[in-house]
Amino acid sequence: MQPIMTAAEINRFLETDFPQIHTDGRVFTVTAVEPGAVTMTFDPSERHLRPGGTVSGPAMFALADVCAYAAVLAHIGPVALAVTTSLNINFLRLPKPQPIICRCRILKLGKRLAVIDALLSQDGGPEPIAQATATYSIPPRG
Amino acid sequence: MQPIMTAAEINRFLETDFPQIHTDGRVFTVTAVEPGAVTMTFDPSERHLRPGGTVSGPAMFALADVCAYAAVLAHIGPVALAVTTSLNINFLRLPKPQPIICRCRILKLGKRLAVIDALLSQDGGPEPIAQATATYSIPPRG
C-alpha cells in the first residue's frame, strides 16, 4: 500500500478544502506519511481544554477522525470524498493539556470501505491515551 | 429507574460546572427527563457547520456524549463524576444545518458502569441521522 500524497500536500489540502477544522488556528498537522499509515499532531487551543487541565473528548474524537481521513486521502488522493460511517473510541487515560500525537494505520482499504486504527499518545509515552477504530465509505471511483 | 434531577436542574448544573461546553453560547439544552431517559436539543452555531450545509461529526459526537452524561446525572445526581470510557457512533444520514434532537436511554446503570443508547434525529423525522452507544465509568459512591 503506497501513499500518493506527501504530508505537505495533505496539510495544504486540509487547509484549502477543510478550513473549518482550523477555525481556531492550525491545530492539526500531518507530520509523517508511510505506507499504510499517517501520523498527525494536535496542538490543543484553549477551547479544547477542560477544567482540571485535560483535553476534551470531542477534541480527541476530532483528532482520530481527521487523522483517519488523512490516512485514506494519502492513499487514494484528494479526488474521492470519503465519509465517516462509524467511529468507536476508547478513552484510556486522562490526557495532559499538551499536544497529542495520533498514529493511524489502515487495516483495510477496499473499493467501498476503509477501516483505520488510530492510537493517541502524548510525550512519546508508551501508554496510549485513547484508541479508535474508524470506518469510511469510499465513493465509486470513475 | 427514577430520575432525581429535573431538566432545569441539569441545565443549571451543566452551565455552572461545564461552562466550556457553552463557549459559543448555549447550544445544548435538556428538554425532557423521563425514567431512564433524557432528551436534549442541540442548536448548531456557525462553527459546527460544514461546507455543503451539514453538521460536523465532532459536533454530533459531543451531543451524544453530553446527552448520555446528562442521562446518568439525572439518575445519580450531581455528586458523582462519571467519565466517558468509550463511545461508538454510527453516522446514518447527512444532517441538515438545523437543530438536532438527541434521545438517550439508559441500558444499564450499574455500580461501576453505565451504558447509554443515543439516537439523533431532526425535524421529528422518523429516520435517525446517527446512533451512538456510550459507556461511563461511575466512581465509587460513599
Next chain:
Amino acid sequence: MQPIMTAAEINRFLETDFPQIHTDGRVFTVTAVEPGAVTMTFDPSERHLRPGGTVSGPAMFALADVCAYAAVLAHIGPVALAVTTSLNINFLRLPKPQPIICRCRILKLGKRLAVIDALLSQDGGPEPIAQATATYSIPPRG
C-alpha cells in the same frame, strides 16, 4: 420500509441456505416481522451454556448477528448476500440459561450499507441483557 418476506419464509431460507447455524438443532427462530424490524428467539442448547448457568458471549453475538441479517433479508429479499462488516456488542446483565429474545430494528438500509440495532432480553423483562449495533455491506443489486 416494508418487509417483503414473512417470518416463515425467512426461517425456511435460513434452514436451507444456512444449515450450519442449526448444527445443534434449530435454535434460532424468527417469530415476528414488522416494518423495519425482526424479532428472533434463541433457545440455547447445552453447548451455549456456561458454568454458573449462563449463556456464552459468542452465542449472544451469533444471535444478534443472525437476527440483524434476518432483518436485512426481510426487507431486501433472499437474492442479495449481505456480509457483516462490523458488530459492536455490550454485555449488560448475565443471562439466565433460558431462551433469549432479540429484537432488531433497521436504523439505515442504504444501497451499500445497512445498520441495525439489536436488543436482547429474557422473560419479557424490561431490562436488556445485551445491546448490539451491526453493519452489513450490501452487494450491488442488478
Next chain:
Amino acid sequence: MQPIMTAAEINRFLETDFPQIHTDGRVFTVTAVEPGAVTMTFDPSERHLRPGGTVSGPAMFALADVCAYAAVLAHIGPVALAVTTSLNINFLRLPKPQPIICRCRILKLGKRLAVIDALLSQDGGPEPIAQATATYSIPPRG
C-alpha cells in the same frame, strides 16, 4: 507490564476452568506471552466453517474474546474473574478455512477496566482478517 503466567499455565487454566470452550477438541492454544501481549492460535473444526470455505463470524468473535481474556489473565493471574463488558469487531477480509492467529495487546490494565486490541491474521500474511477491541470488567482485588 510484566506477565505472571506462562503460555503453558494459561492453556492449563483454560482447559481446567473453561472446558466448554474445548467441547469440539482443543481449538484455542496460547502460543506466546510477552509483556502486555498474548498470541493465540485457533484451529477451526468443521463446525466453525461456512459454505464457500470460510470461518464463521461467531468463531472469530470467540477467538478475539478468549485471547483478550487470556491476555488479562496472563497479567493479573487466575484469581480474579474478568467479565467481557463490550466487544467491537471489524471483519476485514474473508478468512480461508485454515488456522487463525490472534495477537492481543493490552491498551489499558486499570483497577476496574481492561481494554485490549485484537488483530486476527492468517498464514503470517501482513493483512489482518479482523480487528477487535474488547473491554473487561475486573472485579475488586482483595
